[in-house]
Ligand SMILES: Nc1ncnc2c1ncn2[C@@H]1O[C@H](COP(=O)(O)OP(=O)(O)O)[C@@H](O)[C@H]1O
């Protein structure tokens with residue numbers, strides 16, 4: 475993907491008094507009392523907004539929250555206002571809509587350096603349909619466009635893609651730039667040796683990323699539920715572990731591809747098996763080649779943790795996507811925790827460590843190690859697509875640098 479123009483190229487003269495439409499990803503988890511349970515995405519949006527505020531721009535924030543079908547109070551962005559105001563040090567205004575006369579009035583009343591948050595853009599079905607008329611209405615609110623919503627950059631929606639046809643310049647925000655620098659830059663030109671750790675539930679959801687990474691990495695460590703498809707393909711007994719029967723051939727061909735590329739592909743040599751899929755299951759460590767009938771592998775075992783850790787010792791760049799086990803259950807979180815700790819240790823001695831979104835981020839956060847990593851992606855689906863080598867529509871639509 476070509477380098478994109480960034481908001482940092484816009485100076486005071488470009489921004490003073492200008493209305494800037496900023497697409498952010500404020501799709502945060504809320505509890506039943508509408509309280510934010512993880513504000514990572516809000517904090518990640520702050521540098522771009524502050525940069526614009528400090529240069530006298532009038533900032534119009536646009537985001538989605540959840541996947542509403544029509545106007546749904548539960549998915550209002552109103553609960554975001556207090557935290558945004560606190561982080562930005564101003565009273566963020568809230569609109570009840572994202573287009574229309576009332577919104578236009580609020581935009582007109584915005585002072586230089588002021589911030590207006592539009593209501594959930596997905597309250598209109600036209601957003602996800604990338605409807606040009608709707609995109610034009612969004613565009614008409616502002617003088618220029620900044621996309622900082624990395625987590626939504628894999629969606630070709632009106633506020634991420636369509637709007638750029640009517641609003642120029644269209645540039646990347648600081649978060650978007652940082653995500654691209656790490657997930658494209660560091661992966662395309664890694665300091666070597668370069669290792670990837672891929673886990674998560676199914677091989678089918680990670681085929682693209684494994685194939686793409688096999689072209690680039692020196693070491694590939696596999697964990698999570700997908701390993702049992704690899705074991706079964708090799709003729710091991712896997713008990714009642716998660717297996718995708720229709721992907722056995724694929725698993726074999728991935729192993730062969732790794733061999734032909736000279737990639738050192740490591741599968742766990744032992745696993746923690748459970749007698750049921752539950753937090754209070756009975757568990758035992760068994761060799762990878764012999765999971766007893768009625769038992770299922772839910773984590774990588776201690777020998778594998780040791781081998782995986784040692785293999786990472788020599789690396790200079792590590793990317794991690796997907797947990798090593800069912801980390802949501804304390805009993806089966808040791809493999810994931812150990813990898814998180816290892817990456818934190820290696821970061822401290824200068825290894826570039828990149829956590830590619832989704833559940834791996836949740837696992838690193840649960841372990842309290844988020845601030846130790848070089849980069850933690852704010853996008854699950856978006857980071858996966860980038861790592862698969864797919865272009866992101868929300869990025870493609872921006873002006874080239
Ligand atoms: N051995 C396993 N058996 C079943 N599920 C697993 C196993 N290991 C990991 N998982 C599950 O995989 C899920 C994460 O998978 P995935 O969504 O592919 O990862 P990510 O979100 O990081 O891309 C977690 O909910 C975890 O419990």
Ligand SMILES: O=C(OP(=O)(O)O)[C@H](O)COP(=O)(O)O
Pocket residue numbers: 499501540541625626629831832852853854855856
């Ligand atoms: O949370 C998001 O994606 P993610 O869960 O893949 O990180 C983004 O806000 C995109 O949301 P969507 O998958 O409803 O388009």
